[in-house]
Amino acid sequence: MKLVGLALAAVLVLGAAPADASPRWTVCDGSCSFDVPPGDYEIEALLTGQTGLDVEARRIALAPVNTRPGRYVHRSVTVEVRTPEGMPSGEDGPGTPGLQVRLTGPAPRPARIAVTPRPRAPRVFVISDSTAADWTFLPKNGWAQALPELFRAGPSVRNYAQSGASTVSYLADPRYFPRVRPMIRPGDTALIQLAHNDKQTPEDVYRANLATLVDGVRAQGGAPVLVTPPVRHRFGADGKLTPLGLVVSTIGVDLPAVMRDVAGEQKIPLLDLTARSQALLEGLGEAASWPLYLTLAHDGVDDATHLSRYGAEQFAALVTQEMTRVRLPLARFLRRPNG
Structure with a gap:
């Protein structure tokens, strides 16, 4: 891995790469590490x-671009550097200091990359569970792990989703909401999606916990947004998702329905990922929708809850469709196709 510092200015082009790129630009071949402290940064990249x-x-x-050899496309995105890099529990270790960048795609070529601090970037906090989390190791992926690629430079996605978290544990554990809440600044957005692990949470407690999370975000000047949970790949004989698939708890609480109700009571936006993902799965059918999740043939395990990389990207796109539908202010930052 190549360690580089912050290099700072250059001409952005769509066409041939600049022959005399300024020192701001660093050629990254495979992977590289930028020696920067925790914070929010804009990455500019010339990709070919x-x-x-x-x-x-x-x-x-x-997302990978597709260009002819020698032709470059400029892309930019804002990201967070933090420790630990993955989930807030640190269960996967602290990661590597600085900003780690890895080239991806079916035929990656060396890229020119520049990194600039953006300390006042608007932030999008994700308060959730394993279905949205930043998974450090394969094969699991969370939908919020794919969210940054859908925004152009501007907002920084700060994903503090934690595997195993419920509304109860996210409020109680000092590594989760007690840590996230003080970070929230006026104008920041918090996407709250907790349900999968509230299997035994009584409805009145679940409602109260959601309200506490909403109030905590508001107290910091942030904008709370409830996100209903993604469905599980659990089909009945009729080709429809079962109650378990629709995230009805083991004690019979329809958690997405409660979340919709709380959003109405609190007069805050709701992104209905449950309805969107249900329509996607049932539209594809049981067999054709399996690639959204982890499968024995591809991942070594059949997992009806956790997502493949492809599934994470598809579900993140459903979330952004909901942002557009409810006219969330964040929607103005969404990346246009091929842009």
Whole structure:
């Protein structure tokens, strides 16, 4: 891995790569590490071939472009550097200091990359569980792990989703909401999606916990947004998802329905990922929708809850479709096709 410092200015082009790139630009071949402290940074990249970028704990920052040899496309994205790189529990270790960048794509070519601090970037906090988390190691992926690639430079996705978290544990554990809440600044957005692990949480407690999370974000000047949970790959004989698939708890609480109700009571936006993902799975059918999740043939395990990289990207796209539908202010930063 090549360690580089911050180099700072250059001409951005769509066409032939600049012959005399300024010292700001660093050629990254395979992977490289930028020696920067924790914070938010804009990554600018000149990409060629079939090349994209992942950063830190396998976060998908830029989708692969597709160009002819010698032709370059400029892309930019804002990302967070933190310790630990992955989930806030640190269960996968602290990671590597600085900003880690890895080239991706079917035919990656060396890329020219520049990194600039963006300390006042608007932030998008993700308060969730394993279905959204930054998974450091294969094969699991969270939908928020793929969210950065869908935004152009501007907002920084700060994914503090934690495997195993419920509304109960996310509030109680000092590594989770007590850590995240003080980070939130006026104007930041917090996407709250906790349900999968509230299997035994009574409905009144679940409602109260969601309200506590919403109030905590508001107290910091942030904008809370509830996100209903993604469905599980659990089909009945009729070709429809079962109650377990639709994230009804083991004690019979329809958690997405409660979340919709709380959003109405609190008068805050709701992104209905449950309904969107249900429509996607049932539209594809049981067999054709399996590639969204982990499969025995590809990943060594059949897992009806956790997502493949492809599934994470598809579900992240559903979340951004909901942002557009409800006219969330964040939607103005969404990346246009091929842009």
